[in-house]
Amino acid sequence: DARVTQTPRDKVTEMGQEVTMRCQPILGHNTVFWYRQTMMQGLELLAYFRNRAPLDDSGMPKDRFSAEMPDATLATLKIQPSEPRDSAVYFCASGLGAEAFFGQGTRLTVV
């Protein structure tokens, strides 16, 4: 049963700390997305990659957020330093063509 795997599921951290979220896309998928979900803003696209190359990260605060794909089986989203307003659920999704399949998300709380 192929699925997108995200770790950790939950993360509580103090303001100013570095946070790294990881995603294992579905094997064979060539597109990886990072979304952030909040009650106020809904699902916001932060960044996406195709064939491991970053195509669009315009939705990401560049001063503190960074997204990478070190290899085809791993995507990372890093926040440094974290701030309370970063508290949200972060989803990774992968796809091959005109569909996207989501992971279970990482719930981040910055206190």
Added chain:
Amino acid sequence: GQQLNQSPQSMFIQEGEDVSMNCTSSSIFNTWLWYKQDPGEGPVLLIALYKAGELTSNGRLTAQFGITRKDSFLNISASIPSDVGIYFCAGLNYGQNFVFGPGTRLSVLP
């Protein structure tokens, strides 16, 4: 930028009733997707539509790609308690990103 509107924002229905919700945009899309999100989980893809006018079913769910390509509809027949959740539509154009709607929150009363 492109935006999607979903209506209704929320709905309360009795178990066994049929449900209709829609998604509209001022822009044309080539693909429409419908997702369901359960609490604490990621959105799960329910139905994908690729052609204007297309009508596709998945069990008790039926979705249609509007003729104008600016809207899509999702119907759920004979609702059951596990249909509770948030239903998102998403539109996609070639070479561009998915645009997600704000969601319709469905509650099913026993």
